[in-house]
Amino acid sequence: MSASYSTLIGAVELAQRLRDPDWVVFDCRFDLADPAFGRQAYAQGHLPGAIFLDLDDDLSSAKTGRNGRHPLPDPARLVARLEACGVGNHTQVVAYDDAGGMFAARLWWLLRWFGHHRAGVLDGGLQAWLAAGQALTEDAPAPRPSTYTLALRADRVEADYVLQHLGQADMVLIDARSPDRFRGENEVLDPVGGHIPGAINRFFRDNLDARGCFKQASVLREEFAALLGAHSPRQVVHQCGSGVTACVNLLAMEAAGLSGSRLYAGSWSEWCADPARPVARGAA
Template sequence: MDTPLISASALLGASPAPLLLDCSFDLADAAAGEQAYVLGHLPGALYVHLDRDLSGAKTGMNGRHPLRTRDEYAAWMASVGIGPDREVVVYDRQAGMFAVRAWWVLRWMGHTRVALLDGGVDAWVRAGGSLATDVPVPKPVAITPAPAPAMPTLDAAAVLARLPGLRLLDARAPERYRGDVEPIDRVAGHIPGARNRFFKDNLQADGTFKPAAQLRAEYAPLVDGAAKGSVVVSCGSGVTACHDVLAMEVAGLGTATLYPGSWSEWSADPERPVEKSPAA
């Protein structure tokens, strides 16, 4: 796929049909996404769970949704039928909030034939698509050995070493970025020098992504002066930051680097610096 996004109308007409992955989730109720999937999903879609499938083991110091090992992801991909030439479309019910993690993981694993359904389930239904309740059985394929990472990342030590001066975007809600509130992690605030780009600001009112030109104009003051591809993105746990990575690709701004541990990892170590910002 030549674009990180696919429209609902294009998906309806796709032949052969791609492998569909439903990534719906709720941070407050880890069972809610799968329950919604059972009640109705795109025909043929398999369910993908953020914690079980897309995240690794937590240690208390590596964030709320750490990455799995590359061998573990390779085995998971094979178990759901993702071979080297298989086209994949990921979606959710939250305008890409969680499906972007699956999109990024597959890209990180070197699988380029993956796109996010723009607007998710709502866009599919608006376009005339039906929902199904039958749960398909995965069709496993042979494991493809994991190649070198195809998407850039930085760990906490590398982020710290590049402060100050790192061009870092924080995809969390403004009140969490500023440090007004912190409903999930142990410390409020953000990594010093980070700029805020709330992932929901990438979207139009209908839940689809803004046009490329509009995204490019909105990101311009945030990335001004940064070399193409040198921006680093973070969020609470390395999930919604992928939304900004995708948006920047749509905008033609290159591939941003992900800090997977993000604020939940950063704030777990009291020795790491914290910054707060007043409301605008």
């Protein structure tokens, strides 16, 4: 079995292994303002052998108005899709996008939730691939179905858990949204502005350097340690607007060696759908 990647992989490393039979690459490009963007971009050019997965259709389930903007997909349904794409329990999966990992990290986290640790995100995404002089193709790969045995992990929490632990010393809630949305300003995606009381703001883009790649592990470790204080990574719950960009913070912590944090997948869009849940505004 070839080398295994469980967090990030560089463009050069991926190019060297792109045609390995036990590797599957997924294009996760998406635009929240234009849901058709990802498929169109994929058709115009993608990494050789890459298969497209759509945030709405593949990596989320149906919205009810109470379960957030991107509810988690039904595990069995997503596993069937992954099997059709050639993913087995020992497959090395690599996800990429063109948005700082914000959509690729969603697939990465879902695979970890499924108990699959041979999953990585292309560091720097499509931009890093092109900067490394690598080519794109319009060719669609031939299907090569596999089989996958699901083993869900306890990597997520529900809204009730967050509510019960508000203000408690055993939970650190980290919100990955932009600072203005965290404060309750310029909210254009959800009907209510603000944040969950007690949450700490860590904008997901703060994990990236000027090139759009993740900062060095030592830098990430230092920055997250400043947020956590005396708390352990296992006491951290990540959230954002809809459970997507929070996965970037979770990926950054794992890449920094700070393992064990969890995801509140419903996030702010689910939280604010119930007017009985408390809301905070401002910087704290």
